[in-house]
Amino acid sequence: MKAFTYERPATVQEAAQLAADRPDARFIAGGTNLLDLMKLQIETPATLVDVNRLPLAKVEETSEGGLRIGALVRNADLAAHPRVRKDYAVLSRALLAGASGQLRNKATTAGNLLQRTRCYYFYDTAMPCNKREPGSGCAAIGGFNRIMAVLGTSDQCIATNPSDMNVAMRALDATVETMAPDGTTRAIPMADFHRLPGDTPQTETDLRKGEIITAVTLPKPVEGVHIYRKVRDRASYAFATISIAAVIAAEGAGKVRAARLAFGGLAHKPWRVAQAEEALVRTGSADTAADAVLKGARGYGANDFKIPLTRRTLRAVVAQATRT
Structure with missing residues (x-):
């Protein structure tokens, strides 16, 4: 070091x-x-x-009926918070699916937002990686890419965002609050906070120089069954091969009134497709929704299985939500 x-x-x-x-x-x-x-x-x-001594470790009610989560709220505390468990259960479940109890006791909300990829080649300084060293190449594209992305990729990078929390935050339409060095503040929709790799995979978020995350705000709760389904290689302490954060309001078997679907393990950022949610409501078919999610999906060899796995996992989530 x-x-x-x-x-x-x-x-x-x-x-x-x-x-x-x-x-x-x-x-x-x-x-x-x-x-x-x-x-x-x-x-x-x-x-x-x-930043540990800054006053950013509270979970507070908002005037709109939502929650404001301080940047320093620990993952374990957020998962156990009574209001989160009651009204934002998908977030609690996603947090509990991540890492280990010891890590959740230390990890923070802001740190989880900024968690960097677990790409094998990003972690191996002997290998080329455009994210770590721009212009050096992407070893994952022609290498062992089992955990890599199949959506939103570029010729520069096929890494994934590893966070479970981020997927749930995307499904809940969270907003990231920040402060700049001059004291001005911004509210960044979760949809815009993380970037796709494009030609600049080293730039992972919309944060500017010196800008610090102060909180994440959740809007008022929405009706529906909260599900976080994580497919991984072992039962604990493993990153998602694919995950789905879903809030689905159903009226019986195969009938969906409203849906929010966000996917992890598939892209450089939490993946959410409005057309997939609309298709699920319109048809009640998980396969039709999966068609919209997977539009443009591309495997790179060892990760080809993620495409049919996404379809099967979404079927299981919809079946669970619409079970009578």
Whole structure:
């Protein structure tokens, strides 16, 4: 691990200013992803800005009937929060499906939003990776790509977003709140927060230099059965091969009144297709919805199985939601 300086700001704006002023600065809270990357010298920040003492660890009701989740709320606390379990169960289930109890006790809401890919080649500094070193190439495209993306890919990168929480947040239409170094704030829809790789896979989010996440806001709850189904290689402590966060309001077997569907393990960001939700409501058919989700899907050899697996998993989710 390379030497770095350490700062502990007293205010949110001071934290943002430090990150903007220092070269290669990184915010650190739980460190469950960043510290691993530093040990492997994939991330080599010159400055760590410790945000743990900032007042960003509350879950609060909003005037619109939703929830405002502070950036420093730990994953374990969020999953166990009574309001989350009652009204946003898909989020609680997604959080509990991730990592281990020890990691959930440390990992934060903002850190989970910013979790970096688990692509094998991103973690291997001996291999080319455009995300880690722009212009070096993508070893995954012609290599072992079993866990890689089949949607939203480019010739530069086929990595996936590994977060379970992000998939549920996308299904719930969450909004990410931020503060810039000058104190101005933004509200970024979850749909726009993560970027597809395109020609710049090293740019993973819509955050600007020094901008710090302060909270995630959820709108008021919507009616429906909350399901988080995660298909993985082992029962615990494994990333999703494919996952689905669903909120489905049903009127009996095969009859769907409203649906929200977000997919993990398929793309560089949580994947949600409005046409798939509309198709499910219109026809009640999981296969018709899957056709819309998988439009343009492309396998790269070892991950070809993800395409039929998505279809089968969506069938299981819809059957569960519409079971009488």
